[in-house]
Structures are given as C-alpha cells and as structure tokens.
Amino acid sequence: MTRRPHETPARHGRRRLAFAGLVVAFALLLSGCSPVEERGYLPKGVTSLSPEITSFWKTTWLWALGMGVLVWGLIIYCMVRYRRKKTDTGLPPQLAYNVPIEILYTVVPVIMVAVLFGKTVQLENKMLDTTSQKNQVVVNVVGKQWSWDFNYVHEEVYDAGAQAEVSRDTGVLEGSLPTLYLPVNERVEFILTSRDVIHSFWVIPFLQKMDMIPGKVNKFAVTPTEIGTFQGKCAELCGAYHSQMLFEVKVVSKANYEKHIQSLRQRGDIGFLSNALSRSSLEPDQQQYLPPNIQKSEIVEGK
Incomplete structure (x- = not known):
C-alpha cells in the first residue's frame, strides 16, 4: 500500500488497525451465528x-x-478521499x-x-420436476374458500376439510385443522386445483409453494425426510377468511400412513372428491361435499 505524501506514519497505522478490526469483527460475527442465522433466517x-x-x-x-x-x-x-478541503479553491478536476x-x-x-x-x-x-423419478404417493390438494380437501389418488380415498376454528384467546382450536398425512422418505406428488378463486398451497418447512388457479392444474413433488407435524396455509389473499385457511401436515412412518388411509376407508371416505363443487352451488344447510362427479384422470393428467 503506497502512502500519500501528506499521511503521517501514525495515521497510516491507525488505518491499518481499523481495517484489521473490521475483519476480526466480521469473522466473529460469522462464527457466532445461530442455526437460524446460518440458514439465512x-x-x-x-x-x-x-x-x-x-x-x-x-x-x-x-x-x-x-x-x-x-x-x-x-x-x-x-x-x-475527494472531499473539498479548506485549502481548495474552485471546483476539482472534472472527468x-x-x-x-x-x-x-x-x-x-x-x-x-x-x-x-x-x-x-x-x-x-x-x-x-414430477417426471424424472417415480412418485410413490400422489395427492390432489383442492383449495376452496376457506379450507382444503385431500384426494389420495392411488389409495382411492379422500379427506374433506372444514374451515379452521379460531378463538380470540387461544388461537386455533385443537383438532379443527384439516390434516394431510404423508409417509416419510417417500416421494410425494402434489396435484393442485381450486374450486373457486386463486389460492396458494404452502407447507412452510417444504420451502416452496405454488398457486392453485381455477381451471388449471399445477404440480410439484417433494420427498419429506423428517417425521413431525408441520404447519401449512394459503399464501394468496382469497377472501374474508383467508387468515383461517390453515392446515397441517403430519409426516409419519409408512405403517402409520397406511393406518390413516385405512381409517378413511372405514369412515366411508372412498373415491375421488369432486373438484367441481363450490360454496355457492350448495344450500346453506348442506355439507360442502357431494359424491364425486369427476374422473381421477381429468385431474391427474392435467385436463
């Protein structure tokens, strides 16, 4: 580093010391990162x-x-470096x-x-990518105002969700969230459709989400690697109760996954829940769900 003629040795030394201090401080900052900071939050x-x-x-x-x-x-x-000094007269050289x-x-x-x-x-x-590897589980996720339905395509069962119940004091009431079950370490393809308006399927720890657009089929696939219960939500403003359009995902062992599928069969939720239904097409005293009137192939093949 060349020293400017007007720079004293003491000033030059202070500059080098300050630079070294910045380097050390940055290194200490990096070394003290928590796991959250190491993941970039x-x-x-x-x-x-x-x-x-x-x-x-x-x-x-x-x-x-x-x-x-x-x-x-x-x-x-x-x-x-180029600030105007008291000794300067006029403008500096213009480039x-x-x-x-x-x-x-x-x-x-x-x-x-x-x-x-x-x-x-x-x-x-x-x-x-949904084609380069075999998808062991295929789930048609249907968004609706303001909940979720899950069609387990290969198993030919479904789970119809209702809007989450939320208390001002305690938050989401236990047991009121629609729950999607997935087997750990198996590749899962999500086929995303909507019955009414644009929604967005977001399982937060999956680190990806995708819109659900009426009249269009969107797809993506993941392989869950950890057993646990994870939060999901709609990430697209979709109406008055958008904030209550919540669900959870339970990643479980293969045996527990099969047990859940069997419980849906015993409950009578067999077949393929229609993607054609909407809140406006039913009477207020009716359930939101009717027998299927759409073929699985129309959803799976993206028609």
Whole structure:
C-alpha cells in the first residue's frame, strides 16, 4: 500500500488497525451465528431438496451483501478521499467519462444477473420436476374458500376439510385443522386445483409453494425426510377468511400412513372428491361435499 505524501506514519497505522478490526469483527460475527442465522433466517427445511434450496438462498444473499459492501465502500471512499478541503479553491478536476470503468460496470452486472438467472432456473426445474423419478404417493390438494380437501389418488380415498376454528384467546382450536398425512422418505406428488378463486398451497418447512388457479392444474413433488407435524396455509389473499385457511401436515412412518388411509376407508371416505363443487352451488344447510362427479384422470393428467 503506497502512502500519500501528506499521511503521517501514525495515521497510516491507525488505518491499518481499523481495517484489521473490521475483519476480526466480521469473522466473529460469522462464527457466532445461530442455526437460524446460518440458514439465512429460512425455516428449517424437511425435504430432500431443502439443503440445496437453503444453500442457494444463503449464497445469493452473501454475494448481494458482498457487492453492497463494495459499492458502499467505494462511495464512502470517494466522499472522504475527494472531499473539498479548506485549502481548495474552485471546483476539482472534472472527468467526462472513463471508458474502461464504464465497460467494467456494465459487463460485471450483466454476468452476475445471467449467472443468478441460470442458477435460479436450474433449481426451479428440480423443484417442479414430477417426471424424472417415480412418485410413490400422489395427492390432489383442492383449495376452496376457506379450507382444503385431500384426494389420495392411488389409495382411492379422500379427506374433506372444514374451515379452521379460531378463538380470540387461544388461537386455533385443537383438532379443527384439516390434516394431510404423508409417509416419510417417500416421494410425494402434489396435484393442485381450486374450486373457486386463486389460492396458494404452502407447507412452510417444504420451502416452496405454488398457486392453485381455477381451471388449471399445477404440480410439484417433494420427498419429506423428517417425521413431525408441520404447519401449512394459503399464501394468496382469497377472501374474508383467508387468515383461517390453515392446515397441517403430519409426516409419519409408512405403517402409520397406511393406518390413516385405512381409517378413511372405514369412515366411508372412498373415491375421488369432486373438484367441481363450490360454496355457492350448495344450500346453506348442506355439507360442502357431494359424491364425486369427476374422473381421477381429468385431474391427474392435467385436463
């Protein structure tokens, strides 16, 4: 590092000490991160693709932070280094342009955006892939104002949900949430449809969500890797009781999954629950559910 003629040794030493202090402070900050901070404040993922999603999220933010620090540093450096001094008279030398720097400032951002776009598309293709691997469980999730129905396609049973009951004092009442059961370590394909307006299927620890659009079939697949109960919700404003359009996902062992499927059969929830129903098509004193009037193939094949 070259020393400016007017810079004293003491001042030069203080600058180097301050720089070293910043490096040490940044290193200590990183080493003291909690698990939440290490994930970039994302929820803990519970699918086979979660580590890759989390890594991409963190890498993107670290590169963005690095570029931000560089730009802020250059701005502050110019403000301090070229500030007007009391001894200055008139304006400093004016520069019209600098072709090499302008090319650098154009090419580097273009390369960065291209790389980010390519990596995003690559990961997105993995998240939306439903054909490269065998889907062991297929669930048609039907969104409706303001709850969820679950058609277990291969097992030919369904579970019809009702709107969650919420208390001002205690929150969601126990046992009132529609519950989707999934077997651990088995690939699950979600086939998403809506009966009325646009909804969005979001299981928070899956680290991905997808819209449910009337008249359109959307799909994605995940492999849950941890047993537990996880929260889900609608992530698209869909009407007056959008905030109560909640559900939960229970990832269980294969044996417990089969036990749940058998309980649905014993309850009489056999077949394929219609995707054509809506609140407005039924009388107030009727249930929201009628015998199926739509073929499974019309949903599974995306028609």
